Amino acid sequence: MPGNSIGLLFRLTTFGESHGAAIGGVVDGCPAGLKLDLDAVQLELDRRRPGSTSLGTARDEADRVEWLSGIHEGITLGAPIAFLIRNRDARSSDYDALKDIYRPGHADYTWEGKYGLRDHRGGGRSSARTTAACVVGGAIARQLIARNGIAVQAFVSRVGDVILETMPADLSATWANAARCPDSAVADRMKALIEAVRAEGDSIGGIVSCMATGMPIGLGEPVFDKLDADLAKAMLSINAAKGFQIGSGFASARMRGSENNDDLHLGRVDEDMQGLPEGARVQRPAVRSRTNHAGGSLGGISNGEDLAFEVAFKPPATIGKAQRTVNKDLEEVVLEAKGRHDPCVVPRAVPIVEAMACMVLADHVLRQRTARMAALGAV
């Protein structure tokens, strides 16, 4: 059953196993006439790359995007945009010891239970390496939604018990440290914790927060394809993600309506940027919220406020400590894993969360073009 595509109108299909010839993807549905900055795409991929932060796996992949189709003289043709990334540093022999053993917390035996066989090398198709293709798709989507004035930024807001309590106004420091946290003092504590956990042969979980600014009113479908629902699916499709919340999220479970409701007032929103010269900005009066407990979505439809959501990631399953498990002969054994792995996924998950969010937003920006008879102002 096909399950390797995401999005309806802006649609990414990915392919590739961790230690196969290549990973890659096809973006189908990107409108014609989008001038793409391919260096910017590569830059985003570099941020996810193994080795991009001192906190990640030691696997070293250049991860250069090779463009195959859909772009002519730097501009999208309306045809599918295919790309690939070669697997170079695939030390598959590292995984020989894992060929016949099921690692706790991994998809080894669920994949095999599903399909009857598997590619054990580096996790095969279940490897987080496959998210590189999502980053490329997301980088294209980001350039598309930028034309509507939308920007997406994610950052690490928690590692274990180290928490970013206050979001800085300026998120630009996020990429300046290995922890991908916009507050450098908190980032230092996160780094120290991750290093300590690594030294113990253990791993640790965390949270990535994400926001989108410049949101119009009207993105999202009111019933099943709510903006929140599509974001939730996109986020839970990231390896190791175990939770999603938007706005006050789980905290709203203990709140009163009088506390959680966002009072409305008369404000302004940007008009659609599309077709306008870059930098131009036209605003119109609109209903706005005084607070943002909703996280930017009401009834599944964006309300013009910043989109704000969080994704929880579990600690990576591969650790150096001994674990009880079972092998292919269904014998109970003890595993002490080797190989190159992350002690904490959240720093490297930041560009992936951004990418998935950009794709969901691009999809809904295009969907919104068909929502009404009359020409659309806001999107």
Place this chain on the structure above:
Amino acid sequence: MPGNSIGLLFRLTTFGESHGAAIGGVVDGCPAGLKLDLDAVQLELDRRRPGSTSLGTARDEADRVEWLSGIHEGITLGAPIAFLIRNRDARSSDYDALKDIYRPGHADYTWEGKYGLRDHRGGGRSSARTTAACVVGGAIARQLIARNGIAVQAFVSRVGDVILETMPADLSATWANAARCPDSAVADRMKALIEAVRAEGDSIGGIVSCMATGMPIGLGEPVFDKLDADLAKAMLSINAAKGFQIGSGFASARMRGSENNDDLHLGRVDEDMQGLPEGARVQRPAVRSRTNHAGGSLGGISNGEDLAFEVAFKPPATIGKAQRTVNKDLEEVVLEAKGRHDPCVVPRAVPIVEAMACMVLADHVLRQRTARMAALGAV
């Protein structure tokens, strides 16, 4: 843009506005030859019905399912199963006062911003009344997955600060009280809290927990259509849902791998029940987990353990207290809402969470039939 369907192989399309002629749905993809217990479907719908618990809205709808197609002599034909539920107690005039005002926390102005016009009566298509069609679809799905030995049960685990700390072994008490909590003592405290909040003209949030037992190994696609991802989307598509977590979820953000990983051992799982006489149960040896921090899914694929996830619901937006808002003429006004509304949605959300889970599982049970060349043992 079509956004009123969910599922790929077991696919529900819903229709209807709160105060239109009817709501309803079409289930397309239900296999032929399923003997349906239509009374059981009605029973599930009754559990969601306004008035089904003393804690809900006073709107009184008989909510009788009228079956239109797809069933012949009690057995599914393989043809689409269409059904409708008439709107009877639609006191639309109650909403006249809301025709020109945007309610805080509601989809009024996002819908209008999206589509350029709206049906203001009772929230129109954005009303939670539309979830009745989901309950019918879910009830059909439940009967389908029961043939595979899968059972789904949800319950209220939190209302405000009243928390169900320990899940009882026996969940059967869930339907015996208005709070839909399997521990009657906790249920009483929840009821008291909800009544107190109602008396204040306020509302309160909560959490619904859900589990599925009898899970095979192998449900879910490994990349975008992970079982967790499809569940997250289905849950976030429920009105007022703001968060989803599976297994240790957000708690895993503060955990170590050595703590969160589930050790594996040699156990047993049920063989596929399909085709076997009801009640028959055949087991085979399989890899099993000693704990269930994963919540029943690894790498997006079910691992044979119970599925365990939670959904956070915000407090209902309609409250009796005065709120600052904006009207259609873009004037800032104060709203004091009237009408019949729930002080807390979680008791009535329980059957909806179950229904969405049943549909996601039915979809993946069918998808799994195409996963491999050889005949499937587990599904």
Place this chain on the structure above:
Amino acid sequence: MPGNSIGLLFRLTTFGESHGAAIGGVVDGCPAGLKLDLDAVQLELDRRRPGSTSLGTARDEADRVEWLSGIHEGITLGAPIAFLIRNRDARSSDYDALKDIYRPGHADYTWEGKYGLRDHRGGGRSSARTTAACVVGGAIARQLIARNGIAVQAFVSRVGDVILETMPADLSATWANAARCPDSAVADRMKALIEAVRAEGDSIGGIVSCMATGMPIGLGEPVFDKLDADLAKAMLSINAAKGFQIGSGFASARMRGSENNDDLHLGRVDEDMQGLPEGARVQRPAVRSRTNHAGGSLGGISNGEDLAFEVAFKPPATIGKAQRTVNKDLEEVVLEAKGRHDPCVVPRAVPIVEAMACMVLADHVLRQRTARMAALGAV
């Protein structure tokens, strides 16, 4: 497996068996703000209705559309438009004799071979009665594409050996005669042939031609979802259809390129009508064809010329003459069918062909809104 929907952005899902409670459908994706003339929808349905022409079956169904959702004060809400048509004159007992026998040329044993059981009454879901829901969907689509200046007209161009050699400039006479042929002299000969065939207890095939005027340049996707391909699928999904051709079609197999190519010249096309007052018409210079062997599509994309295609229908399978067949006990028997059936389907197929064409065009009109970055001139 769901197979009861057609279209991606303008999407119709149908349901219902010939002798069940009702047939109907759900249109999902119709943009908000379309003012619908519901009487015009009913008029189109009347044209397909059993008994609408003297040449059809004697089954008498009022076939009144009951609207369930998606329309408020005569205008589409952006929500799914659900409707149903009750089955009233369902003389199921007529079919008792057919319960245990497989009719040659019918889906009786293929349905049963597929699903393992069937509703034998009136052909169940395989009955052409289900196309009434398509006519309703098509009538909505027609009103949508009319806003883009597109009009669709079909007519009978052949019954047996009676052929409409020259298409009249004025097609308005099509609905004035029972044969649905715009040339009244040819129509008389068709009627005479059909009556003669009926008197013999036999049936006869025919061809429906269809054209769309006011076509923009740009509808259709260049690879798999070519306009021609989607039309072919839509037409072959009509009961009894056995062939589709566009432009010179099968005749092009014997032609030279120098003969079949359409020379180009500088002409004009209508600008997009959308948003303009009805009746307004603005034109711009454009590449046009001197002839129309292409039938209005090049490389799967409309070229601004009239769309022109034909659909071949087989003679109805149910005839009064004795036929050799097999019964449910796999005994070879002789069948002499009774019941009310059409001696020729093409007159009643005319509104169905139009409806399917309207839906394909509506789908592609909406798809075209997402084809490029810049605002679209032509569509």
Place this chain on the structure above:
Amino acid sequence: MPGNSIGLLFRLTTFGESHGAAIGGVVDGCPAGLKLDLDAVQLELDRRRPGSTSLGTARDEADRVEWLSGIHEGITLGAPIAFLIRNRDARSSDYDALKDIYRPGHADYTWEGKYGLRDHRGGGRSSARTTAACVVGGAIARQLIARNGIAVQAFVSRVGDVILETMPADLSATWANAARCPDSAVADRMKALIEAVRAEGDSIGGIVSCMATGMPIGLGEPVFDKLDADLAKAMLSINAAKGFQIGSGFASARMRGSENNDDLHLGRVDEDMQGLPEGARVQRPAVRSRTNHAGGSLGGISNGEDLAFEVAFKPPATIGKAQRTVNKDLEEVVLEAKGRHDPCVVPRAVPIVEAMACMVLADHVLRQRTARMAALGAV
């Protein structure tokens, strides 16, 4: 809008322009555990290759498939199978003269009208070169359906006025001659005609016939996704295809029911081959037709008889003769085309027709696995 995928459960997405870096595709949904003969895939591609027949274009492409993912040790993993074919002999400068001119019969101005820009080199994405990816997808599908005992064979049955009147029992000679016609005498006449047309600087149309043997009862969905409808769409999506007919097709328009109906008798069909050792063949009693005017499908569902359909192809639009046309400045000009082109597409269309048919059948073989509750006998 995504339009570069075909199939629901066996799903091919293609990418690539004629003169870009590469063309290729991704097959998503191929079940795990299929042992693939990759040499056989290459052999099929060689049959479509430019230069594979003396009657085609002189463009010389090695067209070697490069496999990127989804196959491990020769067996499908259940993961997407990605592949690419490099464009090597892309003499784009040949097309410089065509940069600013719209060729009659080509998609030049429809593509540009749709997207606002185009890649003029070799037709870009509109080039028939993109069908190479379909041939690869079809070759995989062929190996899948072979496990169900289904075989697909196409051949040229008409070129201009040279017609294959009688289909030989043995189709194996099809690949032995450049005309791809199984009757060598007819093939010689076809070749002579094509060479004569080429010498004139002209082109000619033709018909490809296709049949599938070993068909089970039950493939195809009864309403919109009829087997015939999906075949029609797949065939009309091939470049230059202008018509499709199944069974007696357009000829049925002049037939009586008593003549066109296929009498039924008691015969046998093969049981599902899946899971049985290759070569094993088990049969069961079944309803069979004495004739095959239906072409193997009744009510959109396969009836166990051979599938038999035809596809009409127009003469290639690029000819050496002078043609009147329009350039980008909207000036009327005369075009005398140069470059390497086929005088007749049908010989090279044969493997493409087969490939598309194999993919449609593979899709429906998988869909049929979800049609009923009980394990399926026939599929």
